[in-house]
Amino acid sequence: MYVLITQLLSGLALFLFGMKYMSDSLQQAAGGRLRTILDRCTRNKYIAVVCGALFTAFIQSSGATTVMEVGFVNAGIMTLEQSVGITFGANIGTTITSQLVSLKLTAVAPFIIFIGAAILSFCKKPMLKKIAAVIFGFGSLFLGINFMTEALHGIKEIPELMNVFGYLTNPIISVLVGLIFTSILQSSSVTVSVLVLLAGSNIIIDPVTGGTDYLACLYFILGANIGSCMPAVMAAMNANRKAKRTAFIHVMFNVVGLVVIGAILIFASEPIVNLINSISGTDKRFVANADTIFKVFQCIILLPCSNLLVKLSKKVIHSRSGEEQDEDEMVLKYIGKSGLTNPTTVVVEVVQEIQRMADMVKINLEESSKALIDKEFSTYKEVYAREKYIDFLSHGITEYMVDANRYGLPLKDKERLGGLFHVVIDVERIGDHAVNIMDDALKEKNQKIEFSKEGRDEMLTMYEKVMEIYEKAVEIFVNEDKSKFDEVDRLEDVIDQMKIDCQEGHVKRMAGGKCSIESGLVFTDLVIGYERIADHAVNIAFSILSEKKIN
Known part of the structure; x- marks a missing residue:
């Protein structure tokens, strides 16, 4: 059991390293171009959604997108209204990671790592080295998935560990575990990707059917969505009120999604599960597709109400009378002190x-x-x-x-x-x-x-x-x-x-x-x-x- 747990944690560590290394390398390779594109695409909220989704899919981190967005609002170059579309799009774009994890790419992971390492070692051009770093991170990500998958297959044979995973069949526990796990890792894409592997290894078992408990997976995803707000909340802690409102809208997007989708699951869980199953084929694809469908559904129902979310954020986080900032108090207005400095802002x-x-x-x-x-x-x-x-x-x-x-x-x-x-x-x-x-x-x-x-x-x-x-x-x-x-x-x-x-x-x-x-x-x-x-x-x-x- 010790060996399996060590292998599982090692695989998770390698997965996290690969994702961060790839994300950071992508941001460095793209430089200020991504920042410029993000700034220019916010004039129309529908275009902003698409831009936010593509941007997040590219850098593989909704946390980086939302922290950058909070920085833009804090710096006054993006309005609160403009940021809403980016927030919604970032939530959709982050699902690309779980979609990739659901594919069978682990067999080629060592070859991908070899290519990235070779270019890093022998190439001297800075841009090629950054691209090689992206390739190396991508391969490391899937090698970590391979380690975790092998460990999970072994865990199935240990009743004590399976009993622990059995608690996830409780909807409330499943939501809380998803929330806490994502808050700690500060990445819903990582959490849902792990869930993809758990489902693919038949770890979360429905006690009635003996197969994967799809409903538990859906509640876990909802909890992970709430936990994904943590980077934006932390980035806004020492920012101005406009940036705090941006983080508030990000939280409300996922809270409303939890309430609405949770209510639908209570009254119509079977049709929802059957619908997602019909377009998936495997348990891995089920989790990945459910994550994407939930995020797109949240965007569809909330984007028309985006102005209401903005008004609500202004009521909850209201300005002081007169100036938002006491000009006699010496403070850095646009530079945060939270320690979450994002390279792009x-x-x-x-x-x-x-x-x-x-x-x-x-x-x-x-x-x-x-x-x-x-x-x-x-x-x-x-x-x-x-x-x-x-x-x-x-x-x-x-x-x-x-x-x-x-x-x-x-x-x-x-x-x-x-x-x-x-x-x-x-x-x-x-x-x-x-x-x-x-x-x-x-x-x-x-x-x-x-x-x-x-x-x-x-x-x-x-x-x-x-x-x-x-x-x-x-x-x-x-x-x-x-x-x-x-x-x-x-x-x-x-x-x-x-x-x-x-x-x-x-x-x-x-x-x-x-x-x-x-x-x-x-x-x-x-x-x-x-x-x-x-x-x-x-x-x-x-x-x-x-x-x-x-x-």
């Missing part, structure tokens, strides 16, 4: 958080320059408080990116992340310059330093050009819009020339007695500060290229 989350940081810097630039030029000092305390928030964000984003590098990021995302480190530094330094401007404005006020009208007009013109290049740079960075590089270059040249003109004009005014030495020092410091802000803005814009223009 890392860049999206970081870009959104940097944009938030850049928006705060923009406000500080505006208010500091207003104090300098218009002598409006009412917000100087807010500027210094906001600078502390900006420093907090800079530290938090950098720390998150360092942690994210421990995950298997696609090569393109790794390159992008490398550029984002520099963007955080550039934005933070612009924030420092904004505070320096406020320092100079307060110095001007306290020491009663006066600029000439010409000097103040020059400062205003330079400030306006600096704000223009900063806003354009952030826009280019967020949208990855390379078409506006020429505008940034042109503005940089204009600002560089303005710096020269301002300094020459100031020297002439000092020679003519229009400006004091004290005002001259402050004026020169401000001109240099504005010009450096423009340099950092150029760095931000060109960060989307692999070779960044450095100032």
Whole structure:
């Protein structure tokens, strides 16, 4: 018995390894392309269902899809309404694993592993190595199935273990076991795949017929569907309310499915079992087909009611009065702390958080320059408080990116992340310059330093050009819009020339007695500060290229 249990657990471990290795390799091979497709296909909820199903079938993980989806909603690039179709489709797409397991592919598993291992060992092209990793994971998955199948055949001869499996004939126990097992493994596809093997080995026996207890299998699937919500729930725990609502909709999809399908099974179990049996042929196919039919049925009955689910989620997880987030509380809004970092959402989350940081810097630039030029000092305390928030964000984003590098990021995302480190530094330094401007404005006020009208007009013109290049740079960075590089270059040249003109004009005014030495020092410091802000803005814009223009 010990040997059989060891073989069963070893097979399960190899199966889990193969599935995760294959899923991770697929995500790395596809890179940001999958993320882009997922984002673009959510404008129509019916197309989103198909996209979610195909996406999940491709990466072999509904958990990865839903965690990515929660990340998109949390980052604000996908609305709650758009995410519903992806949620429904992901539930359908995850059934592809059990369908594959129900096929007789175990005999070729060693050959598949050999091909994958050979390419991994001798091929040096990165993309081919990633594809080979997918092949290797696929073969490992089926080799694990082979080990488990052999162990299950031996378990049939041990009455004590068969008695344990006999408890699954109770519908409530079957639902609970499916739920708990899936919650632990965080994958309904793994749980249902194991159920496929149990059914194929005639382990779950109907005490009346002596054959496979089909009804117990159906209840087990319903429990597994509920357990599949765990990755989305955990991913949303420290996310914003919109992301929590996305996870809530995912839970409700499966809870409603449990209630509706469970009620149908109570009153019409025999016709349902006969219908699925008629299109299956084997016990393995029965479980796989039942899983697919249940998910498709849930989608059909709930998709027309998706707006009601959205409204319900908003009532259950309601916003605070006013802002959803207390802006005085220093928090990372788009970057989660749950530890469930998904490689496909890392860049999206970081870009959104940097944009938030850049928006705060923009406000500080505006208010500091207003104090300098218009002598409006009412917000100087807010500027210094906001600078502390900006420093907090800079530290938090950098720390998150360092942690994210421990995950298997696609090569393109790794390159992008490398550029984002520099963007955080550039934005933070612009924030420092904004505070320096406020320092100079307060110095001007306290020491009663006066600029000439010409000097103040020059400062205003330079400030306006600096704000223009900063806003354009952030826009280019967020949208990855390379078409506006020429505008940034042109503005940089204009600002560089303005710096020269301002300094020459100031020297002439000092020679003519229009400006004091004290005002001259402050004026020169401000001109240099504005010009450096423009340099950092150029760095931000060109960060989307692999070779960044450095100032």
